Amino acid sequence: xxxxxxxxxxxxxxxxxxxxxxxxxxxxxxxxxxxxxxxxxxxxxxxxxxxxxxxxxxxxxxxxxxxxxxxxxxxxxxxxxxxxxxxxxxxxxxxxxxxxxxxxxxxxxxxxxxxxxxxxxxxxxxxxxxxxxxxxxxxxxxxxxx
Amino acid sequence: xxxxxxxxxxxxxxxxxxxxxxxxxxxxxxxxxxxxxxxxxxxxxxxxxxxxxxxxxxxxxxxxxxxxxxxxxxxxxxxxxxxxxxxxxxxxxxxxxxxxxxxxxxxxxxxxxxxxxxxxxxxxxxxxxxxxxxxxxxxxxxxxxxxxxxxxxxxxxxxxxxxxxxxxxxxxxxxx
Numbered sequence: 535x536x537x538x539x540x541x542x543x544x545x546x547x548x549x550x551x552x553x554x555x556x557x558x559x560x561x562x563x564x565x566x567x568x569x570x571x572x573x574x575x576x577x578x579x580x581x582x583x584x585x586x587x588x589x590x591x592x593x594x595x596x597x598x599x600x601x602x603x604x605x606x607x608x609x610x611x612x613x614x615x616x617x618x619x620x621x622x623x624x625x626x627x628x629x630x631x632x633x634x635x636x637x638x639x640x641x642x643x644x645x646x647x648x649x650x651x652x653x654x655x656x657x658x659x660x661x662x663x664x665x666x667x668x669x670x671x672x673x674x675x676x677x678x679x680x
Numbered sequence: 681x682x683x684x685x686x687x688x689x690x691x692x693x694x695x696x697x698x699x700x701x702x703x704x705x706x707x708x709x710x711x712x713x714x715x716x717x718x719x720x721x722x723x724x725x726x727x728x729x730x731x732x733x734x735x736x737x738x739x740x741x742x743x744x745x746x747x748x749x750x751x752x753x754x755x756x757x758x759x760x761x762x763x764x765x766x767x768x769x770x771x772x773x774x775x776x777x778x779x780x781x782x783x784x785x786x787x788x789x790x791x792x793x794x795x796x797x798x799x800x801x802x803x804x805x806x807x808x809x810x811x812x813x814x815x816x817x818x819x820x821x822x823x824x825x826x827x828x829x830x831x832x833x834x835x836x837x838x839x840x841x842x843x844x845x846x847x848x849x850x851x852x853x854x855x856x
Contacts, residue, residue, distance in 0.1 A: 559723075563809050567722060567808070569809050571815070572720070572723045572724055575724065575732060576727055578732065579732060582731075582735055603835070606829070609824065610828045611821075613824055615815075626819070628816060628818065642814055645813070646809060646814060650809070652824065653820065656824050657824075657827055660827050660828065660831030661732055662832075663831055664834045665732075665736065668739035668740065668743070671743055
C-alpha cells in the first residue's frame, strides 16, 4: 500500500485516537458501556489497521510477536491471580470485597478494574496474534488479483 | 435490510463481495442491538463482527482462493433443513413474552435482585459491568479462558505447522 498516500496519512492520524478510545472504554467501563472485551478488540483494531496499511514488518517493530504471545497468557494470569489474591486475603475466590475490607464497594471497584484489565490484555493479545498468524503466511494471490 | 444482506451473501459467488457484505451484516445487527438498548453487545458486534473478522476473512482469502467453488450437489436437503429449523425457531418465538413485558421471566427471576443490590453492593453505575465482572465473575473467567484457548489453537494451527495446502485455517475468533 505504498502508493495510497491518503490512507497512510489518515491512518497515522487515527491510530493514536483509536488507542486512546480503547483505554477510555477500558477504564471507563464501570460508568459507560464497554469493558475489557470491547476495549481489547478496539486496541487490537488499532494495531491491525496499522499493519494493514504500513505492512506487517513495521507493526511488528512496534508490537513484536513474542510480546503479543506473552500478553495472551498474561491477561488470563491477571484475572486468575486476582482471585488467588482475594483467597490469600481470607475471602472467597474472586470476592473483590477483600481489597478494601472497610468499604466493600470500593474493593469491588478495584477488583472490577483489575479483572477488566486482564480481560482486555488477553483479548488484545489473541486478536493481534491471530492477525499476525494470518498475515505472516506468504500469500498466494498478488495485489493485482483483487 | 438484514434479510436482504443475507440473501445477497448467499447469492454471491465472489468471496470479496461476500466478506464485505458480512461486515455490513454485522454493522446492521449492531444497529439492531442499539435499538434494543443492548449497547454493550452492539459495541462488541461492531468491533468484532464488522472490524476484526472482516480483516481475518480477507486474510484467509489471501491464503486460499477468491471465488467460491461451484457446488455440484443438489441443495434440496440443506434447504429443507434450514426451513425446518427456521420454522421451529419461529414456532418457539410464539411462546415468548412480548418485548418489554414486565412479567417476562427475565424480569421476575434474578434480574430485579441484581438491579436492586448492585447499587449498594458494588456501586458501579453500569449494571452490565457489575453483573459481568462481579456476580458472574467465574463465567467471565471461563470466557477469557475460552478466548485464550481459541487464540492458542489458531496459533498452533496456522503458524506452528507450516504444511501448506493441507489444513484450512478456520476462523475461531468470531465467537466472542
